[in-house]
Amino acid sequence: MTTQRIRTVRGTGRRAAAAVAALCAVVALPGPAWAAGEAPYAYDSAAQQVKGADTTTNSAQLKPGSVYRDTVSRTGKQYYRVDLDGQHNAYVSVVAVPPPGGKADYTDGIKVSLQDGSGSQCSAQEAQFSSAGYTRPITAYAMREVEPGGDGGNCQSPGAYYVLVERTSKSTSTPEDWGLEIRHVTEPALKAAAPTAPSDDWASASPQPPDGGPTKRVGGTSYFDATSLTEGEWRDDIRPGQTLFYRVPVDWGQQLFATAELGSSPTGDDYVSNALVLSLDNPAGGHVDDNTLSYSGKQATLALDPQPPVAYENRFESSGDVSDMRFAGWYYLSATLSPEVVKVYGDKPVPLTLRVNVVGQAQDGPGYVGDPGPFAVTDDDRDAAASGQSGSEASTSGTMKLVAAVALGAGAVLLLGLGGWVLVARRRATRAQAQAPAHTQEPTQYGPPPAW
Template sequence: MAVALAAMCAVVALAVLAHAAGPPAYAFAPDAKKVQGAERNAEASVLAAGAVYRSSIEAGEKLYYRVVLDSATDAYVSAVAVPKSEGSVAYGDGITVSIRDLNDSQCSSNRTTFGSGETPRPISAYAHRTVGRGASTTCQGAGKYDVLVERESKDTSSPEAWDLELRFEQEPGLKAGGPTETTAPKDWPSSTPAPPTAEPEKRTGGSSYYDATSLETGEWIDAIAPGQTRFYRVPVDWGQQIYASAVLSNTTGDTTEFIGNALTLSLDNPAQGHIADTSLSYSGKSASTALKPLPPVAYRNRYDYSSQVNTLRFAGWYYLSVTLSPKVAESYGKDPIVLSMSVQVKNKAGASPYEGDPGIFAVTDKDKELAESGDSAPKAAKSATMQVVAAGAFGAGAVLVLGLGAWTLLARRRAAAAGGPGQDHHQPPLGGPPQQGW
């Protein structure tokens, strides 16, 4: 208990200092390429597989982008919409992403909204082109496909443009004799497990999918300010289930004003496809919410009609985000409030169904190490770079020391040889002529 209390105090102290400059802005991937959406599909820019792009979309706009697909690969294009944190959104506002062939036949479409909380926050939606068993008869050929991103905003919402972060990923091919079932499982463990017994530990969430803080099974303490969104990621392998809940601590004041949908907890898959979200109301007292139990990750989940099942179709990093409504500041002030997160990953990991490199659709030993340490992707990359630099510096230093040692020994031998028998063998300082008294 003392450890948990100390962690909470440390989190609050650090968060108060950080909040002095306001909630951090969404951290776009630094390698994201700028791209302009087109109102006419014939003018759409082509997105490259594995790349990240940055764009924007105005209220009511419908923007086209383009991808080139073969006839054998499942493909995914996601769009993260980032409205201004100081703006406003209305119930039903959101984005829709669809992939279409050049006859405008829809391959798939998904829509994500801000929900009834009407809180501006990063939201993500994705569309996919699926081929082979269980797929529709459209969108099966190789060629050019359109990606359409649509923004819906009510007249009462802020009119400013939303930033967009676009990703295009392709799924690896299956092994020979890979998954053959074309129906999703109908039953899975649906009871919420008992909470972890380990003491809570401090983990400070990131500000985007790019710098999301890694988590593993456990209880995690953070702090969140009104208007802020915290991002975390959890490695979930084949056959595993993820459970997550959030608790917003009480405040110390006397205010008890009720705020509906004060905090939103959201879950997205490795391709930034939205899976589910939940929210809690707040009146200054401790309040909690939990994602409803979801099925284990399985390839055949993709054949289910429900998006809360078919999005759990591959292994990899699953993303949790937590947003605290800016309305909380009106009644409880702008200071951060302690946030507790419970995360559990159940079941033994199964084998990958893919042939070759699975890319982002896998859980590696390195991923498990990051989840244990709490490092984000950029922090881990920076650490790896520093190790290489340190190793190089050590190697160069060792070579320099050995070189100086060899040069010194050679200089002394030459000086000794020049002195001859019976001469004083004291040596002058290296690099200079003999001095008097030597």
């Protein structure tokens, strides 16, 4: 009993110290340096610095559940290594973060691919700036999926795999290096086989706008500090060249619909093509959909394409926008206002309204063998969405809860120990008084606490 109590107190102290250290890291980590007047991108505070290699042989390892930072040059082509087992699906996403407000060609962007040890490509995704010819954060991912009952062919065996990140930039595009934020997450296997045929029986018409009128929610500056939203109408302001980030929890069986509206301007009526870009990305950092909106000083609205309900079997669909709605969790909306707007309407914020619908009742998940990690919607997620917490605030709140729980547990241990010492001391005093001769009995003070 004595030895066990020492281990408990020491272990609790170590966990409390680790939790406090993690909280301090969230609060104290400095953000990236940006030029005056530019909007920052808030990199994940847990991101570790890493350097991509020009060959697979020298590539740095990315560990599951971790986040990394790097840069890529104009002609960049760099490798990273991941070690995969034969049970988990694996996803590696890359957010490219160019300096905001730069010039970009239609075909500029990044490509992320995953290869096995023999050079076979497991999957790839490209992200481009397309018709919106200006830089903004864009994301793409690659994956290795384990085929149930597979024959151990390409991309199925355990071992070393390689992530290749390639940047494409025209000679007329802004030449500066781009920042990279890299995530590696895994998805556990299922307890039992799931359906492999995606349903085509789902609503493709947009629902009625949400009730209740607009509520103010200020967007974040990255995926890490994206502002949480539920179904509703949300008001914000966006400046030319700025990208705002939001996230919405979407559970199994639910559909997400989103529209964005730019409010009218009191001055100016010149036309700005592709003035607003609205993008949707999934919980693994995979790009799902985007759309653009032109602006002439009058209110204007765009909508993302209707997406199917979130379902495990969506991954077996060849269409990318269906396949990428493959798991529950946080889905990310980002809105970017063209820097060209400043030439017509000045460097003033433009009213932005987001209307979000989440349609359908949440259903049970597919039955993972282990913890689904980011591929689930929890009660804490719903609370964060209702209160409008950002991703970083929710992370800090979770750390504070851990610190409080650990501190409470440690306090309870100490109080139990103190209570035990008081009880032992009282018994000693009573016994001493009872054994001493009557004429020598005196009040006995509590002795030192017993040795544990």
